[in-house]
Structures are given as structure tokens and as C-alpha cells.
Amino acid sequence: MKEVTIYTDGACSGNPGPGGYGAILQYGPHRRELSEGYRRTTNNRMELLGAIRALELLQEPCAVTLYSDSKYLVDAIEKGWVDSWQRRGWRKADNKPALNRDLWQRLLALLERHKVRFVWVKGHESNAGNNRCDELAVAASRAPTAVDEAFEQENSLPQ
Template sequence: MKTVTIYTDGACSGNPGPGGWGAILEWNGVEKEISGGAPETTNNRMELTGVIRALELLKESCVVELYSDSKYVIDALSKGWVYGWRKKGWIKSDKKPALNVDLWEQLLPLIDRHQVHYHWVKGHASNAKNNRCDELAVAESRKF
């Protein structure tokens, strides 16, 4: 299987407010940048959307090294929380409804197609690719 490295980030001006997401996909020495946004959204929705849009571009099953500064995304996936929420009818352990169910339902089948390794990186720190994703996300949010 091919190994693809994906970096993602989301941004939101206000929460909710105008938002953007950015992603970088790397394979075999080639990089592809993608980005988009929404006029009224949240930071977590943009974080999830970046991951979804990146994974949608993969045409075959891959080993994916996923880097994000979103604890919401990385922890929910790597610690299996999202699978528990889904099993309980999208209710969290605190008995409150899970948020962004529409996006999680888009993301989980994409995750299932690949062998994904999750990497949390500190935002706005020393990871150049994460910082570039942040630039893309912020630029998209400013379009609104």
C-alpha cells in the first residue's frame, strides 16, 4: 500500500463565524495543497472538513499518516470516542448529544478505507506543514 502523509488545519473567525480549512497531501515527493471554507461554521467543523476533503482525494486504500493540531479530531479517532458515540446513537459519555454528527458520518467510512495513524501536533509551533495549513485555512475564512 502507498503511504500518504496528510496535514490538516481548520480556522474560524468567531466560533461560530466565517471559517476555513486547509490540507496538504504528500506522496512520493509530491505535495498537493487544498482548501475551502464556509460563511457560518465552527472551528471543529472546519477541522473535520479538512480531514474529509483530504481523504476523499485518495483513490485507493493507503497507509495514511494524519497530522492535525485538533485534539477534538485526533483524540476522538485515536481513542475511539467517536465509535462509542455512534454506537450509543451519537450520545457522548456525559449523556449530551455528540456534535457534528453529519461530518463524523462522512469521515468514518473514509477512515475505514485506509490504515490511518494519528499524530497530534502543537498548533502555531514548529511544524511547517501544519503552519502552512493554518495559513490556507485563515485565508479561506477571510473570503467570507
């Protein structure tokens, strides 16, 4: 399997509000940056979407080390929270609905294809990959062009 390194970050101005994600994929000497801004979303959705979009770009099964400053993303996978939510019909231990089910399901499907090790890094510190992803995510959040349809449908504002 090819070994790929991915850095991801999400940003949101207000929560919910305009948001964006940034991601960097590295394979040997190759490097690709990606980002996208959404008009109304949440920070956690952007953290998840950054990882999803990066993994979706991989054209064959890969061994991936994915760095993120999101405890929500990393702990949900590494501590098995998302597996528990799924087993309980997408309910958390307190019986409240697990948020972002649509994105978790997309991510879980990608994890069946790729061997991914999630690594938490402290945000806004000395990790150059994470810092660059933060720049990409913030810039994307300031120029949102995409619609987070699932979020907006579930959280529609009264007319």
C-alpha cells in the same frame, strides 16, 4: 499500499462564524494543497472537514499518517470517543448529543477505506506542514464562498 502524509488545520473567526480548512497531501515527490472557506461554521467542523476532504482525494486505499493540531479530531479517533458516541446513538457519556455527527460519519466511512494513523502536533509551533495549513485555513476563512449546509440547517438564526 501507497504511503501518504496529510497535514490539516481548521480556522474560524468567531465560533460560529466564517471558517475555513487547509490541507496538504504528500506522496513521494508529489504535493497538493487545498483549502475552502465557509460563510458560517465552527472551528471543530473545519478541523474535521480538512481531514475529510484530504482523504476523499485519495483514489485508492492508502496508508496515511494524518497530522492535526486538533485534539478534538485526534483524541476522538485515537481514544475511541467517536466509536462510543456511535454505539450510544450519537450521544456522549453525559447523554448530550455528539456534535458534528454528519462529518464524523463521513470520516468513519473514509477510515474503513484507508489505514489512517492520527498524530497530534502542537499548533503554531515548529511544524512547517501544520503552519502552512493554518495559513491556508485562515486565508480561506477570510474569503468564504461555500455553505456548510448541515450546520446552517441545524443552527438557523431566527428571521
